[in-house]
Amino acid sequence: MSKTTPENVIPLRPARPRRNRRPARPTVPAGTPLPALLDSWILALRAANKAKNTILSYTRSARAFIAYLTEHGMPDDGEGVEAEHVRAFLVSEQERTSVHTSAAHHRNLSVWFRWMIDEEERSTLSPVLRADAPKVPKKVRRYLSDEELSALLAACKGPGFLDRRDTAVLRILIDNGMRLDGVTGLMLDDVDLRGRRLRITLKGGDQHWAPIGAKAVQALDRYLRVRARHTLAGLPNLWLGSRGKALTRWGVTELLEKRGNQAGIEKVGPHMFRGTAAHDLLAAGAHPNDVQSILGWKSAAMVRHYTEDLAHERARETHARLSPSDRL
Structure with a gap:
């Protein structure tokens, strides 16, 4: 007997498997325009006593990002920016300028969006992802050898005002690798010759006594004796320039380039002395914590950052001095 389906019964069809649908993005209301947030962020940075150059770097990245979003018709408010917008900007900047500039923008925008989240100007996660950070190729750091340092000092020998000034600047840079802003920011009352130290202002405004050696004190x-007879002797700045005013950042940079050319050394810059001083102190047996204190760093990681390129050289020298086999 065959089975038949009653006329008033609709046969059931097998259920179709459901497709996994992509979850819809949450609807986020438009936030505060980025230009307005930038103004507020600058006020916050100043209130936090951030260094002038740090604020300049942050704002440069923020303005470049805002300009890119506007040019490409992308959301330009605190809530609307997404990771894909940041990623496109970083790629564009890398192609337009360099990977170093793009990496700097990534770091700066990350700080900005964290501030927005803290200020409740953004209700979702930061669109600046760690995975999107441009990979910057590592370059070998340039250090100055003892022979090059001696040649620089020899180029400044002489009784004149500029000779004495440049010798003193070089001695300080060689002694403790002082930052350029620290050198140019020195005032007369920051000098303590008896205590063999100089008072400098670090990033963030903290003051620090930087030690100097006997030869730097003499220089x-x-x-100071020849400075007392200078027409600008009444200025509070320690370093006097040759153009009727105190020595500036650019003046020190020109000074080093000029003396480098006289010594036969190309492209001598102020930052070279920072790594060189740290390496020389470690090679002489200084403890990393002491090097950190001398150079005014807040983190021991900075000691490694500036000296890691010559770590193997220092290790070989240490082994040659302390070889276990040679003791037997």
């Missing part, structure tokens, strides 16, 4: 004393 400073010789400079």
Whole structure:
């Protein structure tokens, strides 16, 4: 007997498997325009006493990002920016400028969006992802050898005002690798010759006593005596320039380039002395914590950052001095 389906019964069809649908993005209301948030962020940075150059770097990245979003018709408010917008901007900047500039923008925008989240100007996660950080190729750091340092000092020999000034500047840079802003920011009352130290202002506004050696003290004393007879002796700045005003950042940079050319050394810059001083101190047996204190760093990681390129050289020298086999 065959089975038949009653006329009033609709046969059931097998259920179709459901497709996995992509979850819809949550609807986020438009936030505060980025230009307005930038103004507020600058006020916050100043209130936090951030260094002038740090604020300049942050704002440069923020303005470049805002300009890119506007040009490409992308959301330009605190809530609307997404990771794909940041990613496109970083790629564009890398192609337009360099990977170093793009990496700097990534770091700066990350700080900005974290601030927005803290200020409740953004209700979702930061669109600046760690995975999107441009990979910057590592370059070998340039250090100055003892022979090059001696040649620089020899180029400044002489009784004149500029000779004495440049010798004193070089001695300080060689002694403790002082940052350029620290050198140019020195005032007369920051000099303590008896205590063999100089008071400098670090990033963030903290003050620090940077030690100097006996030869640096002597060079400073010789400079101060000739400075007292200078027409600009009444200025509070320690370093006097040759153009009727105190020595500026660019003046020190030109000074080093000029003395480098006289010594036969190309492209001598102020930052070279920072790594060189740290390496020389470690090679002489200084403890990394002492090097960190001398150079005014807040983190031991900075010691490694500036000296890691010559770590193997220092290890070989240490082994040659302390070889276990040679003791037997």
